[in-house]
Amino acid sequence: MIEEKKSDLPELSVPGFKYEQLREVILRMRALQRYSFCVEAQIDSNVGKLRQGFLRLLEDYLTLEEVASLYTVSVLMFLVTENERPRQFDERLELLNASFNYSDTLKPTMIHYATITMLDSLKLTPCEEEHGYIYMLEAMPHILVACDTGKMIALGLLRAFIGALSNTTLVLHIYRNLWEVYDMVQSINQDTILADWSLCKTYILVKSFALLMSSTALNSCNLGLRQAGYQGFQMPPIAAEISEWFTALRDKIEEKHTNLSSKTGFKLVRFIDQNILRYLTEESNETTSEAGIETVA
Template identity: 55%
Template sequence: MLDTKLTDLPDIKAPDLTFEELTQVLTTLRPLQRYSFCVEAQKEQDVEKLNRGFVRMLYNELSLEEVVSLYSASILMFVLREGGQVRPWHHRLELLNGIFNYSDTLKPTMIHYATVETLNNIKLISAEREYCYMYLLEAIPHILVSSDTGKMIALCLLRSVLADYSNSTIILNIYRNLWEVWEMIQLISQDTILKEWSLRKTYILVKTFSLIMASTALCSSNQGLKTAGYRGFDLPSGSSEFRIWFKSLKDRLDEKYKELKSKDGLMLVRFIEHNIIGHLKETANESMSDTGTEAVAETEKDTTA
């Protein structure tokens, strides 16, 4: 058993995003600072004035720089807490869905630019990279279902997180396929995860992979992206390797967190079991079932011939 410490188990959640932290990022978004409502709302700390102004912008013709700045602003507005209180759900989703539905551009260069700018802006929130990624993970499930453009940007953001954790170099921020994502994960040592990573960082890793897998190989709503020329929405033939790796990680984490008597840690173990291993088992069973059906059909042909 690897040595573990209770200090390895901070609360998984990131701290509530404050208005001051929101303003810290907004002041760097020059395309938005040209609007008087944005400057005034920041000074007045008026969240609703900001939200109304950003939503009104969507009814006008916006430059690419303005659209991409609003991507970042909408994510921050979505995760913002007012005095520890979550803003009304429809207010949070109105801007997020609106901006990611504003344009249906799926050009690789535009997706790359939007991904790089959005990720860099979100990283301005905190020096703690894990906090920034947790904020992203709160918004990304909604971005994934907002539009094809939103889905591709979200996949690229998730891919960038895994590239960071695996020290992989990305030249063009475009999702390619699940196997490429898997190759990044293989570069991460499980020993390092167990000995050095916080519970939060481990959660970010498995949550990121599960979101990518669920949105690509396990999702039937990718026809728009396929029509636009994107590929990689099928489960690779060697996906059994995914299950073996994650089962090994799950078993080792289970041992670690049972020893530490960590409820959060054991919840993470169950998350891996249900959201990654379970889906891979089902897919494998379906493949075996399909193979068996084909074999029976071939046998029947031979018998009747």
């Protein structure tokens, strides 16, 4: 059993994303600095003024660099918390959806460029690296359903997160298939996860994989992407192997955090149960059932 002091355990929650953090990112985005409203809104700390300005900007012709920058800005603006009032989710989602729907280009090179741009912008965010991933994961479900372009960029980001956690070098940042992603996951030593990783980092791994799986192998709404030539939207014939790996990780986390009486650890265990294992178990049962029917016939 790996020993760890209870006081050393981090929480999965992270500080709210502040306007000052958004400003730091925008100030480093060369593509947006030529717009006066952008500079003025940053000085005023006016999220609403920024949102309106970017919505008007989407009515004009934009370069690829500007579009990719707006993807990032729309996501970060969705995340910004304000002390004076609750986040205006409807208004923020309007900008996010409008940004990802600006162009329906699904060329792999464009998806790669947009994904790389967002990853580079994430590195500019003044926060801990793990917190940056958590921020992006909060917005990921909205990017996934914004449009097909948004979905492919989101899948590329999730694959990149897992690649970073597994120290895998990615050349082209686009989603390929779940089997390849699982190869990256299972290359990570579980004892290393238990001994050296924070719960936050472990959550990033399982959340990213869960979102990838639910959006591809467990989602029937990918016809447009299939017609565009993308593949890998089915469960690979190794559902049982994937289930075994995550079951082993889940059991180790439960054993460790039972001794630590960690509520956060138990939350992570439940997350794995509800968002990964129950779907893989159902998939394995269906596969076994179908094979049995074929054999009998």
